[in-house]
Amino acid sequence: MTVRAAVAGASGYAGGELLRLLLAHPEVEIGALTGSSNVGRPLGGLQPHLLPLADRVLLPTTPEVLAGHDVVFLALPHGQSAAVAEQLGDDVLVIDMGADFRLKDAADWQAFYGSEHAGTWPYGLPELPGARAALEGSKRVAVPGCYPTAVSLALFPAYQAGLAEPEAVITAASGTSGAGKALKPHLLGSEVMGSMSPYGVGGGHRHTPEMIQNLSAVAGERVTVSFTPTLAPMPRGILATCSAKAKPGVTAQDVRAAYDKALADEGFVHLLPEGQWPATASVYGSNAVQIQVAYDENARRVIAVSAIDNLTKGTAGGAVQSMNIALGLPESTGLSTIGVAP
Numbered sequence: 098m099t100v101r102a103a104v105a106g107a108s109g110y111a112g113g114e115l116l117r118l119l120l121a122h123p124e125v126e127i128g129a130l131t132g133s134s135n136v137g138r139p140l141g142g143l144q145p146h147l148l149p150l151a152d153r154v155l156l157p158t159t160p161e162v163l164a165g166h167d168v169v170f171l172a173l174p175h176g177q178s179a180a181v182a183e184q185l186g187d188d189v190l191v192i193d194m195g196a197d198f199r200l201k202d203a204a205d206w207q208a209f210y211g212s213e214h215a216g217t218w219p220y221g222l223p224e225l226p227g228a229r230a231a232l233e234g235s236k237r238v239a240v241p242g243c244y245p246t247a248v249s250l251a252l253f254p255a256y257q258a259g260l261a262e263p264e265a266v267i268t269a270a271s272g273t274s275g276a277g278k279a280l281k282p283h284l285l286g287s288e289v290m291g292s293m294s295p296y297g298v299g300g301g302h303r304h305t306p307e308m309i310q311n312l313s314a315v316a317g318e319r320v321t322v323s324f325t326p327t328l329a330p331m332p333r334g335i336l337a338t339c340s341a342k343a344k345p346g347v348t349a350q351d352v353r354a355a356y357d358k359a360l361a362d363e364g365f366v367h368l369l370p371e372g373q374w375p376a377t378a379s380v381y382g383s384n385a386v387q388i389q390v391a392y393d394e395n396a397r398r399v400i401a402v403s404a405i406d407n408l409t410k411g412t413a414g415g416a417v418q419s420m421n422i423a424l425g426l427p428e429s430t431g432l433s434t435i436g437v438a439p
């Protein structure tokens with residue numbers, strides 16, 4: 098099978114990571130590459146690590162340019178995908194890497210994104226219960242946010258097994274690429290280097306409702322989430338530390354067994370051997386997720402830690418994995434679990 102894929106937002110971080118993965122995908126032929134302010138410029142100056150595409154020129158993001166492809170990836174800023182997607186035919190597989198179609202609740206969308214809700218598409222986190230079935234054969238995929246990917250994978254086994262109370266507390270550190278390429282004063286090297294700082298504290302981060310949506314669906318009851326993101330002085334990676342009070346009678350053995358069972362058959366999500374802890378360096382550039390879990394007997398809390406590469410499993414790798422499922426290809430086609438170290 099040869100799949101012709103267009104990438105809208107090819108000059109951004111998410112688009113660049115996607116193209117890195119698509120270049121190594123045996124079934125994909127890369128078609129149109131589009132952008133906005135950089136239209137007309139060759140990709141070589143925008144994504145210099147993608148040497149095979151250096152001479153390709155960025156085209157405008159229009160329905161005409163995106164027509165004639167089997168798959169269209171949208172790696173555009175929030176709120177830009179819906180208008181583009183509605184001009185693409187129902188026969189085209191459209192994979193949105195932005196937030197537009199992730200949330201089910203229109204009121205949540207309005208509260209956190211401040212615009213009209215565009216709709217809800219099958220959610221591209223295949224490891225969540227029921228997600229694969231919804232992706233198979235689908236022509237529309239909403240790729241999760243990077244933090245919700247790390248957090249949902251860390252906590253769903255505890256909620257699936259009914260081990261945790263529905264009140265999760267999460268702190269997560271992210272590399273700066275999570276904020277995209279656009280210039281932002283708080284992301285200047287001199288602000289970020291050698292320092293860590295929180296942002297979106299107190300329930301204001303827009304990924305909070307997405308985490309609540311995912312964990313509540315697994316738990317079968319509404320899970321509240323207190324989420325504190327932190328900016329870390331590294332280009333890529335998320336380390337999420339997630340905890341929830343254990344239900345009465347839960348033991349450390351119950352917790353380990355639940356995680357073993359939930360993750361045993363997953364190709365990308367690895368429960369580490371006991372005593373070994375996730376590290377962002379271990380998943381750099383890889384679609385792998387490292388998970389470890391502990392039971393804190395004094396605090397009676399389940400503590401689950403995950404590490405992902407925000408641009409790979411957290412965005413572009415998740416998009417390719419979902420594309421593979423939607424097209425009926427083996428799920429791991431073109432995706433690696435091999436990191437880069439040191």
Ligand SMILES: NC(=O)C1=CN([C@@H]2O[C@H](COP(=O)(O)OP(=O)(O)OC[C@H]3O[C@@H](n4cnc5c(N)ncnc54)[C@H](OP(=O)(O)O)[C@@H]3O)[C@@H](O)[C@H]2O)C=CC1
Pocket residue numbers: 105106107108109110111112131132133134135136155158171172173174175177194195196241242243274275276277278279407408411412
């Ligand atoms: N970075 C990350 O870790 C993650 C990002 N995402 C999502 O991926 C999407 C892209 O993010 P990211 O790559 O980080 O952002 P960037 O700012 O790095 O890139 C944005 C891209 O969108 C293009 N673009 C901007 N405005 C328009 C427009 N009006 N019409 C068409 N194209 C436009 C830009 O083109 P040009 O350069 O030509 O202006 C550029 O290619 C976002 O929705 C983000 O939420 C999801 C998960 C994680």
Ligand SMILES: CC(=O)N[C@@H](CCC(=O)OP(=O)(O)O)C(=O)O
Pocket residue numbers: 194195196241242243244271272273274275276277326328
């Ligand atoms: C470090 C940093 O700024 N990270 C981004 C998350 C990026 C991402 O995955 O989310 P979306 O796809 O929803 O944009 C943030 O906190 O807004």
